[in-house]
Amino acid sequence: MAQCKRPIGVHLYPTNNCCNAPPPNHVSLGVSPHSWATGDWGACSRSCGGGQQTRALRCLRKVTYQREEGVVHSLCPVISPAQVQPCHTQACPPEWSTGSWSQCSKTCGRGLRKRTVFCRSTDPGAKAVVVPDSMCRQHHRPKPQETCVLRRCPKNERLQWLPTQWGECSRSCGSGTQKRELRCGERDSQGGYVEFPIRRCRNMAKPLVDLQQGCNRGPCPEVPRVIAGRSGPVVLGWYSSPWQQCSVSCGGGVQTRSIQCLRQGRPAAGCLPHQRPVTSRACNTHFCPAALPATAQRPSRVAAAGPALKGKCL
16 A cells, blocks of 8 residues: 655555545644635726725635635635725716806796806816816707796786788789788887787787788889781870879778770770779778877777877777
8 A cells, every 4th residue: 555645644545546535634734724705896986087896705614625614704814805996097077067047037927047057177086177168078068048937927907919000012013912910019108019029918819900901002014005007006005094182081091093095195995904903092091090088098908009000990
């Protein structure tokens, strides 16, 4: 039988089992049966600027070659594996920062409040430094202003829909159209009105007034019609007289004139009907001045437009 030598003592084993045979339980091998076991590193505490990550440590005692069990840490070697390590030590990119909101620009109704927005460095432990806005991501920039409503404004009983003056005629001559609009406003003492945003009148019924009417800036220059005659070309066309005086001085009247088909200054037939000028047109369409009442009263609705608003009577 061959001899197997051990660090302490000499034991006799069969030669073929010498190298793989375990030592007797009562013999020390000179190596601690306790050892450290480490877990996986956890997530970093910061995404940039220097964070920390940790892992768990366990002290294990080897019971057999196939099995280990946990024991108190004091049984393991004094020098243990690192349980904390630095991570993500790269510098943080600048980011947007904001100041406090200002007061609302209006004490009632829809107003506006503002704040300062600036780009600053964000490295932990260092004093924040304002840097150019171009260093921050523009699509993440906070809004520097927003609407604000502290309370609803008291209702204004004098607000109403008021028609504007008639616009220019759509044609410089002949028959055309002209338009006007309804505005939200409040009449002033001079007969005009102070305009307000449309939303202030959105819950009020609009008056039934015409917003479009016909207009006529006078006859267009006529192109004489030339027809062949025995003695040469003969000029044939419509000719009109001057406009007569308007039938009324205000409130909408009518002017008339006479139209004739002439050939070389004499009445004739053969003029084209669709080229015949109009024989009447509207005139003095502005409002008539309203009589002042004995005592001033606030009107509940628009009865007559002042000098600033001209148009057809409502």
